[in-house]
Amino acid sequence: MRLDKFICKSTELTRNEAKKLLKSGEVRVNGEVAKNPAMQVHENNDITVDGQTLTARTSRYFMLHKVADSICSNVDEIYPSVLHFLDVDRAFDLHIAGRLDADTTGLVLITDDGRWSHNVISPKKDCKKVYRVWLRDAIPTEKAEALIEHFTQGIQLQGESSLTRPAVLEIVTDTDNDTSNINVDNRANEVLLTITEGKYHQVKRMFAAVGNRVVGLHREQIGEIKLADLSAGEWRELTAEEVALFN
Numbered sequence: 660m661r662l663d664k665f666i667c668k669s670t671e672l673t674r675n676e677a678k679k680l681l682k683s684g685e686v687r688v689n690g691e692v693a694k695n696p697a698m699q700v701h702e703n704n705d706i707t708v709d710g711q712t713l714t715a716r717t718s719r720y721f722m723l724h725k726v727a728d729s730i731c732s733n734v735d736e737i738y739p740s741v742l743h744f745l746d747v748d749r750a751f752d753l754h755i756a757g758r759l760d761a762d763t764t765g766l767v768l769i770t771d772d773g774r775w776s777h778n779v780i781s782p783k784k785d786c787k788k789v790y791r792v793w794l795r796d797a798i799p800t801e802k803a804e805a806l807i808e809h810f811t812q813g814i815q816l817q818g819e820s821s822l823t824r825p826a827v828l829e830i831v832t833d834t835d836n837d838t839s840n841i842n843v844d845n846r847a848n849e850v851l852l853t854i855t856e857g858k859y860h861q862v863k864r865m866f867a868a869v870g871n872r873v874v875g876l877h878r879e880q881i882g883e884i885k886l887a888d889l890s891a892g893e894w895r896e897l898t899a900e901e902v903a904l905f906n
């Protein structure tokens with residue numbers, strides 16, 4: 660990680676304060692004075708300030724059931740950041756691994772481990788994200804097969820040069836397992852969509868590209884991590900097994 664980030668993770672200093680400290684020449688990496696905040700360092704480097712060795716705090720990993728009218732950002736805008744829901748120290752030092760729109764509900768992963776969140780987000784890692792989607796127009800039974808094939812082959816989104824990666828579309832017929840808090844009467848309009856990338860407004864744009872419209876969106880799963888019975892607005896730490904899935 661960057662040296663200035665390492666200093667933040669091992670002290671109470673902010674990023675700006677860490678940079679000032681570096682400028683002062685008091686920081687050494689393996690005995691050499693280090694002034695470049697962008698210098699890449701590892702946990703096994705000996706990093707000292709005034710002769711005292713720094714030890715980075717261990718990384719933190721959480722899941723949150725995002726409610727509508729909250730945003731996946733570290734700053735509040737029209738709606739408050741989802742980080743307000745996390746009742747932990749220095750919540751705003753964390754970041755969101757895979758954003759949801761303000762009106763989307765469901766599973767959000769939150770961490771301060773950039774390499775881990777890269778593994779969640781990068782399309783190259785092929786991590787599946789499962790969304791429950793409510794549509795304006797029900798999919799007629801006779802058109803379902805062709806639509807499922809279209810989603811498998813890839814959808815041409817407006818403004819994109821390549822097709823979407825293969826996606827799995829399932830028409831939901833059994834609503835007994837519906838864990839969302841969205842109240843939509845017409846259950847014939849409900850589908851599950853699994854994608855492995857996260858283009859801007861991807862799910863909404865995929866359905867817009869086939870002439871439909873998303874009226875409710877809820878993320879249920881990222882990789883093998885499931886929201887399961889976590890209530891809306893609730894959060895919990897990830898288990899060691901869940902963290903290991905993206906290491």
Ligand code: URA
Binds near residue numbers: 860862864
């Ligand atoms: N796709 C969308 O369109 N919105 C989201 O919030 C997530 C995926």
